[in-house]
Amino acid sequence: MARKKDRYQPPADLAAGPSAYDRYRGLVDDWARFCSVLQQPLTPCVRANTTRLSRGDLAALLRADGLDPRPLPWHPDALEVHGDFRPGRHWGAITGLYQIQEAASLLPAQLLDPRPGERVLDLCAAPGNKTVQMAEALGNRGTVVANDANRGRLGALAQAVKRLGIVNVTQTARDGQGMPWAAGRFDKVLVDAPCSCEGTFRKTATAAEETTPAFRERLVRKQLRLLRRGMALTRPGGCVVYSTCTFAPEENEGVVAAALAASGDDFELLPARLEDIHLEPGLTGWDGTGYGAAMAQCGRLWPHHNDTGGFFVAVLRRVAGGTEEPDPGPLAPDAGARALLQVFRDELGVADAVLSGLTPFFEGRKYAKIVASDHGGAGGVPAERTGIPAVRAQTRPPKPSTAGAMALGPHARGPFLDLTPAEAEAFFRREPIRPGPERAPAAPEGGHVLPRLHGYTLGIGVRRGDAVASLFPKAWSEAALGGP
8 A cells, every 4th residue: 555644754953952942951851862852753652452452462463564563661552663664554553453642642541540440531532542541441341531622623532432442432522621510520530731732843843833922821721720620520539630742831830730729738749650661750840930849749751761752741639629429320221222233143143241231322313322331421411422333223234333343343253254464455445355165254145244354353244245345434444545
């Protein structure tokens, strides 16, 4: 496949560093190294979709394709991949075996440490990498509410949820600064705030453009309101992680210090530290403004210390105040949607025990959707989307969706069609596969088939004569053929 574009290459004329970063010279321990690393492209980083495979399994698949995956020391599911790797074009990305995620951006959700049984809010969720990271940490069960003020930006999250088979996420589109109390209370809240993005220079040179004082002041006001609302939605004993991808102390320690001051004694800072990664302590003051000794508990990720982008993180725990409210109840199943879901049992051999862990429902009438049976949704806040589409309802016979097939494929007993790499590419191009009599799947005419590569489901096909027709979605096919 011809590639659409090369990865971003930072300019090579930054011996003195981007001028917008001059203000940080006194904070950086090795300015020459800092400037040198900014000129180097980031190594692609991917996180294994742990609902389907382990990091070790993913590494083996990538090595079989001639790549050089190396474990990221400080994240149990992530790999940095060396070699001629176009992560968005690899079949593992197309079929949701991994999520492309820059190493630095793994840090906030890892520090938040969501665990099964907890209710989680991602207040500024788009494009959704951290949302699905947290959803998988919950074991693809329970409740993650992914909110973003920009409804259009939730589209990328919706696609990630479908590719990865995530069934425990509800998406809402509200201004996080005033996220309604009707959403309920949460054990864990991530506030990955919009910022001046200075730490993303290795991905886009516009990150080094000067930020005017007026613009930064507006950002800081917004960031503070977002953090305070996230803190208010945190139940007793719960935690909030505040993060940005900028170096600016005004947007980082300044915001955290102001939010803590406004909260009285209700919150405390926890150490933002992880093993096997170098995080500098937060600043206790900047440019004549004191932030307090506690800010040293925050963490600063400088690009030259770990060969990453730049990030700031703070972990706040509620120790007093707040309200303990009951979680919203699970969604009610729809009998018609449940009947459609039986196509996975009747044609593809998915056990009732697996299907019973899912709630089938309609969101519109086009698809029967599925969500984890213990998912509580967003309380009284209207949802944009919940769960994933599983069965197309307006066809006869009902057709399993690609998202549903990839999510439930690991639990199926067949019929399967094991493809060669060349056949897999043809399947993604929506071309029919003619396997020959010796490999023909045991499906009746018009019956559904699960095409696989190396044992991993690629989507859904249908038996038509001596061929298996590809039902891979056209939009997914175009993205696969044109991705980075």
